[in-house]
Amino acid sequence: MTAPINWQQFGLKSNPYDTLPLVEGGELALEEAFVGREKEREFLDGLFDSEDRVCLTVCGDVGVGKTSLANVQKYEWKYRKPKLLFSFRREIEACDDVLSKRGFITEILASVVREIKLLEPSLLKEEVLMKVVSILDVSQNISISGGISASYMGNGASVEFARAHSASQPLQISTAVLEEYLRELLDFVRTTPIRGFSYSGLVVHMNNFDVVLAERDGLERTIRFFNEVRDILQTRHLYFLFLGPRNLFKEVIS
Numbered sequence: 331m332t333a334p335i336n337w338q339q340f341g342l343k344s345n346p347y348d349t350l351p352l353v354e355g356g357e358l359a360l361e362e363a364f365v366g367r368e369k370e371r372e373f374l375d376g377l378f379d380s381e382d383r384v385c386l387t388v389c390g391d392v393g394v395g396k397t398s399l400a401n402v403q404k405y406e407w408k409y410r411k412p413k414l415l416f417s418f419r420r421e422i423e424a425c426d427d428v429l430s431k432r433g434f435i436t437e438i439l440a441s442v443v444r445e446i447k448l449l450e451p452s453l454l455k456e457e458v459l460m461k462v463v464s465i466l467d468v469s470q471n472i473s474i475s476g477g478i479s480a481s482y483m484g485n486g487a488s489v490e491f492a493r494a495h496s497a498s499q500p501l502q503i504s505t506a507v508l509e510e511y512l513r514e515l516l517d518f519v520r521t522t523p524i525r526g527f528s529y530s531g532l533v534v535h536m537n538n539f540d541v542v543l544a545e546r547d548g549l550e551r552t553i554r555f556f557n558e559v560r561d562i563l564q565t566r567h568l569y570f571l572f573l574g575p576r577n578l579f580k581e582v583i584s
Contacts, residue, residue: 361461374403379413382531384569387579392540397421400535404571407533415569416519417533418445424538424574427448429555431562435508438534440466442515458518462511465503509562516567531567539574543582552582 378384388396400421407415418441427433439462446453453459499543519532556563563570572578 359414370399371403375406375411377409378403378415378569379411381569383564383566385563386569386571387583388571388573389576389578391576397537399573400573404533404535409527414527414529415531415533416442416445416524416527416529417535418442419448420444421537421573423583424536424542424555425553428536429542429551431558432505432508434555435505435512435558435562436466439508439511439515446524453522453524456518456522458514461528462515465507465511478581485486512562513565516565520567531569533569535571537573539572539578543575543577549581552578556582 368413372387374450377386388400391394401419404415404417404419407413408417420441422428422434422437422441428437443459443462443466454463470547516532539552542552545551562568572583
């Protein structure tokens with residue numbers, strides 16, 4: 331039996347041939363590890379550069395590199411382009427808890443707070459972020475599928491991180507209130523430098539429609555979700571990337 335390779339002897343933390351998507355903050359630098367897709371990247375750059383809001387589907391078979399493409403583009407827009415767009419490194423996963431207007435907005439709020447916590451935790455003392463954290467947790471901690479637990483205590487806010495697979499929605503918070511907090515958070519991102527960078531908008535990246543659409547009632551649920559969030563998708567300075575199978579645009583979006 332062949333002994334497993336110790337990749338640390340080559341200066342690597344893990345197997346470099348792993349097929350998991352490239353991610354910001356991973357072992358491999360995104361801009362160095364991603365190769366190809368020049369035409370697709372040029373198209374995305376032009377679209378995001380020229381528009382003040384975008385709703386785009388990235389469709390293809392499982393494993394062709396949709397998530398890696400989205401992640402490397404998000405990284406470029408976040409740090410390298412003249413027009414910078416803020417994003418969170420963990421994509422939102424389409425699942426029962428998120429396929430509603432309330433769940434979708436909640437997940438965006440939590441993901442943005444989590445990313446700001448990682449980049450510049452001192453900003454959590456800002457009033458807007460404290461308010462957002464407070465509605466994410468009115469009376470108890472809530473676990474978000476992107477990997478955040480948020481709690482609000484008195485005059486301070488604390489954010490902890492953990493892996494989780496489901497989300498508990500905040501109690502007694504209307505969808506209209508959540509929409510207002512999303513607008514306030516978007517304004518904050520656009521007017522407050524984060525780790526020294528000034529941003530023009532926010533990129534929201536949602537995965538996992540391959541799994542949802544493969545389920546028996548997945549097509550119906552996905553169509554219902556996009557109908558429900560249609561007005562959110564028209565928000566200026568919000569840029570949406572929805573990743574899924576080839577039929578996502580043809581059978582759902584169009």
